[in-house]
Amino acid sequence: MHVDNLPVGSHAAPPQGDRKPSVAPPVVTARRVTRTYGRTRALTGVDLDVRAGEVLGLVGHNGAGKSTLMRVLAGLEACDEGTVTVAGHKDVTPGADPFRAVRMAYQETSLCPDLTVAENIWVSSRHCLPRLRWRQAASTAVARRLDEMFPGHGVAPRDRVEDLSLAQRQMVEIARASLVDRLDLLILDEPTESLGPDAARSLYAYVRRVTAQGTAVLLISHRIREVLSVADRVAVMRDGAVVAERPAAGLGERDVLALMGAEVVEPTAAPASARAAGERPVVAELRDATGQGLHDVSITVGRGEVVGLAGLAGQGQQQVLERLWRPVRRDTTVQGTRAYVPGDRQRSGVLPLWSVAENLIVTAMRGLARFGVRRSDAEEAAVREWVDRLAIRGGADAGMTELSGGNQQKVIVARAFASTADLVLLDDPFRGVDVHTKTDLYTLIRQEAAGGRSVVWYSSENAEMAHCDRVYVLRAGRVVAELTGAEISEERIIAVSFAESESTGAQR
Numbered sequence: 001m002h003v004d005n006l007p008v009g010s011h012a013a014p015p016q017g018d019r020k021p022s023v024a025p026p027v028v029t030a031r032r033v034t035r036t037y038g039r040t041r042a043l044t045g046v047d048l049d050v051r052a053g054e055v056l057g058l059v060g061h062n063g064a065g066k067s068t069l070m071r072v073l074a075g076l077e078a079c080d081e082g083t084v085t086v087a088g089h090k091d092v093t094p095g096a097d098p099f100r101a102v103r104m105a106y107q108e109t110s111l112c113p114d115l116t117v118a119e120n121i122w123v124s125s126r127h128c129l130p131r132l133r134w135r136q137a138a139s140t141a142v143a144r145r146l147d148e149m150f151p152g153h154g155v156a157p158r159d160r161v162e163d164l165s166l167a168q169r170q171m172v173e174i175a176r177a178s179l180v181d182r183l184d185l186l187i188l189d190e191p192t193e194s195l196g197p198d199a200a201r202s203l204y205a206y207v208r209r210v211t212a213q214g215t216a217v218l219l220i221s222h223r224i225r226e227v228l229s230v231a232d233r234v235a236v237m238r239d240g241a242v243v244a245e246r247p248a249a250g251l252g253e254r255d256v257l258a259l260m261g262a263e264v265v266e267p268t269a270a271p272a273s274a275r276a277a278g279e280r281p282v283v284a285e286l287r288d289a290t291g292q293g294l295h296d297v298s299i300t301v302g303r304g305e306v307v308g309l310a311g312l313a314g315q316g317q318q319q320v321l322e323r324l325w326r327p328v329r330r331d332t333t334v335q336g337t338r339a340y341v342p343g344d345r346q347r348s349g350v351l352p353l354w355s356v357a358e359n360l361i362v363t364a365m366r367g368l369a370r371f372g373v374r375r376s377d378a379e380e381a382a383v384r385e386w387v388d389r390l391a392i393r394g395g396a397d398a399g400m401t402e403l404s405g406g407n408q409q410k411v412i413v414a415r416a417f418a419s420t421a422d423l424v425l426l427d428d429p430f431r432g433v434d435v436h437t438k439t440d441l442y443t444l445i446r447q448e449a450a451g452g453r454s455v456v457w458y459s460s461e462n463a464e465m466a467h468c469d470r471v472y473v474l475r476a477g478r479v480v481a482e483l484t485g486a487e488i489s490e491e492r493i494i495a496v497s498f499a500e501s502e503s504t505g506a507q508r
């Protein structure tokens with residue numbers, strides 16, 4: 001059977017929508033599964049059933065073991081002890097046939113950037129594509145699946161992956177995972193971290209359709225509310241074990257956070273700014289900046305101010321950050337030094353062959369040096385401080401690739417704040433970071449601002465903007481609103497992001 005006309009799932013399952021936990025047989029079962037990497041006990045004895053036709057949400061702090069467990073359940077990695085049963089086949093070893101029907105879409109996409117979309121599909125799904133005219137078959141299959149999953153995706157099968165946006169790469173990754181002749185379990189690892197709201201909605205509509213046909217979907221996400229709205233059941237991981245499994249119906253976000261072991265704190269908005277924007281010395285400025293997608297953008301950043309850039313994705317926020325990072329044009333002025341935190345750690349950010357300590361200190365090194373000579377004691381102290389402050393699991397000596405995704409992201413954030421930069425530019429930096437750590441990072445930003453550092457922060461999560469002193473909302477490369485203090489709310493940002501006519505006195 002070829003992938004362009006695939007049935008999904010092989011088990012009968014109760015219809016979705018009533019959100020009752022599935023009573024269908026498990027497609028995958030883990031019993032007392034352990035996995036150790038060197039001194040790290042990533043899995044400490046996991047028991048879990050994933051049933052046909054259910055959406056099982058899997059949540060847990062950064063480094064809890066979610067991705068490791070998924071790699072074991074997908075037959076990509078062996079466990080040290082315990083058993084994995086797939087579609088009734090007991091104790092299956094990695095690579096064995098039953099695992100073919102278990103597919104995983106990764107948080108960091110598994111796509112090869114130098115190949116086209118169709119070539120990537122061929123590499124991943126060649127066992128169910130014809131050998132002759134494979135390129136055509138792969139192109140047709142992926143185009144069809146993308147249309148089905150993400151209408152309006154804008155991806156052509158002949159596009160090279162490296163030319164795609166982060167969101168498009170994520171869409172191709174998910175489509176790639178689903179293209180197989182029989183799909184019993186689809187594992188989605190943080191699928192919506194890089195997708196916009198429309199694509200996320202389309203994905204979950206697709207998830208509903210395939211689960212109605214019997215495929216199980218395992219959804220890993222730090223977005224607890226999203227998990228609760230999509231999943232039938234929620235499993236909670238903590239320190240390498242599944243500590244709770246509950247039906248999603250009736251569970252609230254706070255219940256899940258409590259099960260995760262996170263301290264439940266009320267989200268706190270930014271404290272009212274001690275000084276109004278006009279009273280602060282301006283440290284960075286764009287004056288009627290135009291070109292490269294921007295139109296007459298004027299923004300100012302005061303010393304010790306946290307300035308948000310909001311709006312729908314791709315409306316010019318990254319271009320603003322880019323100008324502040326490289327202020328080469330006459331319309332941009334920046335005083336002092338800068339540090340940049342990329343949101344796409346795969347493309348820029350992580351130095352994979354270096355340790356956590358080296359990744360963390362690389363920017364701060366020069367500031368810590370005395371007369372140009374590196375001071376290893378000061379560097380070590382700084383590394384220790386930041387590893388503790390952000391609870392980077394894995395420790396300073398771990399290789400960067402040994403860290404979980406969220407912990408890698410923490411290192412990149414720490415790198416910027418460990419430097420002496422006067423202006424920190426944040427490009428949607430908290431994707432994949434767990435709720436608890438995010439709360440710590442928000443506090444960190446406010447503390448650093450109180451100490452005189454300025455921050456310009458683009459976030460695709462409007463709720464995060466509540467931690468800013470001022471927010472510029474961008475649409476189609478223009479600033480369409482400037483919100484201050486109590487005006488900053490998710491509803492307000494959404495309203496001005498969409499409304500053609502609304503303006504709060506900002507430039508048009």
Ligand SMILES: Nc1ncnc2c1ncn2[C@@H]1O[C@H](COP(=O)(O)OP(=O)(O)OP(=O)(O)O)[C@@H](O)[C@H]1O
Nearest residue numbers: 037042062063064065066067068402403404405406
């Ligand atoms: N290849 C590896 N080598 C060494 N340690 C590893 C490796 N992969 C994972 N680990 C460690 O195992 C633990 C669990 O990591 P895992 O990626 O499964 O966590 P996670 O729950 O998926 O985290 P996140 O939410 O940040 O993605 C972490 O402490 C991590 O550092």
